[in-house]
Amino acid sequence: xxxxxxxxxxxxxxxxxxxxxxxxxxxxxxxxxxxxxxxxxxxxxxxxxxxxxxxxxxxxxxxxxxxxxxxxxxxxxxxxxxxxxxxxxxxxxxxxxxxxxxxxxx
Amino acid sequence: xxxxxxxxxxxxxxxxxxxxxxxxxxxxxxxxxxxxxxxxxxxxxxxxxxxxxxxxxxxxxxxxxxxxxxxxxxxxxxxxxxxxxxxxxxxxxxxxxxxxxxxxxxxxxxxxxxxxxxxxxx
Numbered sequence: 001x002x003x004x005x006x007x008x009x010x011x012x013x014x015x016x017x018x019x020x021x022x023x024x025x026x027x028x029x030x031x032x033x034x035x036x037x038x039x040x041x042x043x044x045x046x047x048x049x050x051x052x053x054x055x056x057x058x059x060x061x062x063x064x065x066x067x068x069x070x071x072x073x074x075x076x077x078x079x080x081x082x083x084x085x086x087x088x089x090x091x092x093x094x095x096x097x098x099x100x101x102x103x104x105x106x
Numbered sequence: 107x108x109x110x111x112x113x114x115x116x117x118x119x120x121x122x123x124x125x126x127x128x129x130x131x132x133x134x135x136x137x138x139x140x141x142x143x144x145x146x147x148x149x150x151x152x153x154x155x156x157x158x159x160x161x162x163x164x165x166x167x168x169x170x171x172x173x174x175x176x177x178x179x180x181x182x183x184x185x186x187x188x189x190x191x192x193x194x195x196x197x198x199x200x201x202x203x204x205x206x207x208x209x210x211x212x213x214x215x216x217x218x219x220x221x222x223x224x225x226x227x228x
Contacts, residue, residue, distance in 0.1 A: 001169075034214040043202055043218035044153070050212035087153060091213045095168040096155035 002026045002090050006099035013078055013104055021073045021102045023088035028068050032092035035064055035073045038101075039084045047086075048073065078104070108133040110203050110219035118197075118226050124190040128203030128219060135181040136161045141206040142179065143215060144188045148199035158206055159186055193226045200224075 003026040013019050023033065031051040036044035046055045048064035051071055061076045075082055083106060088099040114126035128142070135142065141158040148154070159165035159177040167175045171190070179186040190197060200223050204215040 032212055034212070036215075043204075043221050044215070045218070046214055046216045049214040049216075050210045053210060053212075055216065089153075089215075094166050095170075098153040098155070100152050 001095055002029065002092065002097050004088055004090055004097050004099040006086075006088060006102045008102060009100065010103045010105060012106070013083075014106070015078055015080055017078045019075045019078055019104060021086055021088075021104075023066075023071045023073070023099050025069045025071070025090055025092075029090045029092035031067050032090055033064075033066065033071045034089045034091060035062075036087045036089065037082075037084050038087065044087060075104075108205055108217045110205065110217060112201060112203050112219045112222040114201075114222060114224070116223055116225060118193050118224060119228050120194055120226055121192055124188070124193050124197060124224055124226075126188045126201055126203075126222065126224070127185050128187070129185045130205075131184065133205070135179060135184055135186065139208055141213075142186045143204045143206050144177070145202045145204055145215070145218075146199040147202065147221070148196075150196075151199075154199075156188065156190075156201075195226050198224065198226045 005024045007022050033051045035048040038044040052064045085101045085103045109131045111129050118124045143158045144156040157167035165177045174191045176189045200221040202221045203219045205217040207216045
C-alpha cells in the first residue's frame with residue numbers, strides 16, 4: 001500500500017485567507033493524485049484530479065500542484081462554504097489509498 | 107447527471123454477512139471507461155477503498171479484505187452489490203458507492219452516493 005500523509009491535520013483560517021494543504025506519497029505516484037472536499041454529513045466531492053486538473057463545476061479559487069511524492073492543494077480567497085475536511089487520494093496503484101484528512105476550520 | 111444510492115441493513119450482527127446494493131441512475135453501467143466502487147469511512151481508519159467492479163463482472167479488491175469480499179454487478183437492473191462476510195465491530199462504517207472515471211490517464215471517483223451507516227453489533 002502507498003501511504004498518503006497530509007499536513008497539517010487541522011488548519012485554522014479566516015474568510016479571505018489563502019490556505020495550502022500538503023500531501024506526501026510514500027513513493028513516486030507521478031501525477032496520480034486527486035483531492036476531495038467533505039462537509040459534515042455528506043459524501044466526499046471531487047475537486048482536483050491528476051494533481052492539477054480542476055473538476056467541472058469547482059470554483060477556480062481551488063488549485064492543485066505537484067508531482068512525484070509531494071502535492072499541494074491551495075484555496076485562494078477562502079469562502080464560508082470552504083470550511084470542510086480535505087482528502088488526497090492516490091490512483092497510481094491498487095489498493096487506492098487516501099490521506100487522513102485536513103480540516104479547515106474557523 | 108449520474109446519481110448513486112446505497113441500500114441495505116443498517117445493523118448487522120457479528121460474524122454475519124453485510125450485503126449492500128448501489129442503484130445507479132443517469133448513466134449506463136456498461137460504459138467501458140467506468141468502474142464502480144465501494145469505499146468506506148470509519149473514525150478509526152478514515153477513508154478506505156474496498157474495491158472496484160467493471161461491467162464484465164471483473165473486480166479488484168483491497169488485499170486486506172480479499173478473503174471476505176465479493177462484488178457483483180447487474181447492468182440491466184443498473185445496480186452493483188457488495189458482500190462482506192464474517193463482519194466484526196471493525197467493519198462498522200459509513201459505506202459509499204462511487205463511480206470511478208478516467209481522464210488525462212488518471213482515474214478518480216467523480217460521483218458518490220450519500221452513504222449508508224452500517225453498524226456491527228449484537
